[in-house]
Amino acid sequence: TFSYTRQREMKGLGHAILSGEPLIGDQPFGVVLADDLCINADGPGVLAQMAQLYKQFRCSIVAVMEVPEDEVHKYGVIAGQAISDDLIRVETMVEKPAKEDAPSNLAIIGRYILTPDIFDLIRDTEPGKGGEIQITDALMAQAQKGCVMAYKFKGKRFDCGSIEGFIEATNYCYDKLYAH
Ligand code: G1P
Numbered sequence: 001t002f003s004y005t006r007q008r009e010m011k012g013l014g015h016a017i018l019s020g021e022p023l024i025g026d027q028p029f030g031v032v033l034a035d036d037l038c039i040n041a042d043g044p045g046v047l048a049q050m051a052q053l054y055k056q057f058r059c060s061i062v063a064v065m066e067v068p069e070d071e072v073h074k075y076g077v078i079a080g081q082a083i084s085d086d087l088i089r090v091e092t093m094v095e096k097p098a099k100e101d102a103p104s105n106l107a108i109i110g111r112y113i114l115t116p117d118i119f120d121l122i123r124d125t126e127p128g129k130g131g132e133i134q135i136t137d138a139l140m141a142q143a144q145k146g147c148v149m150a151y152k153f154k155g156k157r158f159d160c161g162s163i164e165g166f167i168e169a170t171n172y173c174y175d176k177l178y179a180h
Pocket of ligand 1 (some may be wrong): 036095106134
């Protein structure tokens, strides 16, 4: 079964996720931002890796990767307490900070597993960066009240929202799928 809903106003990613509430109800769910293409050629996909972690921690999980300092302004950026090599318990989250204000260089990539209490938190979230209702701000509130984990996923990520990233992804997939 495939159902869809539509965000009628451009009020940000948090608001877009909230418009999915009638379809989701009271269960955990995944969010995939399609302009971030994630490929793990050697094992389970990124959301599947995160679903596995969800079973262990039962809290919201965001995918993160290290990015160069001068790119942090394009992303939600997290910092927190390292639980293991690839897992961090989030203590801080900032949407698109200036380089000087970034708490780290760990950028959120468009894969999330969210617990349904996020909906009330989004409702309570004031417009933030760019005047939009940011999922990053709602997740920061969730991290303060309970627990949010950041996961350094296994696999490659392409920013298909940029021409360079889109071409890089096309070439990578061509090489992997067709060239041999
Ligand atoms: C969104 C999120 C941001 C995240 C990014 C990942 O930003 O708001 O926190 O790091 O996706 O691609 P957007 O790229 O939609 O501006």
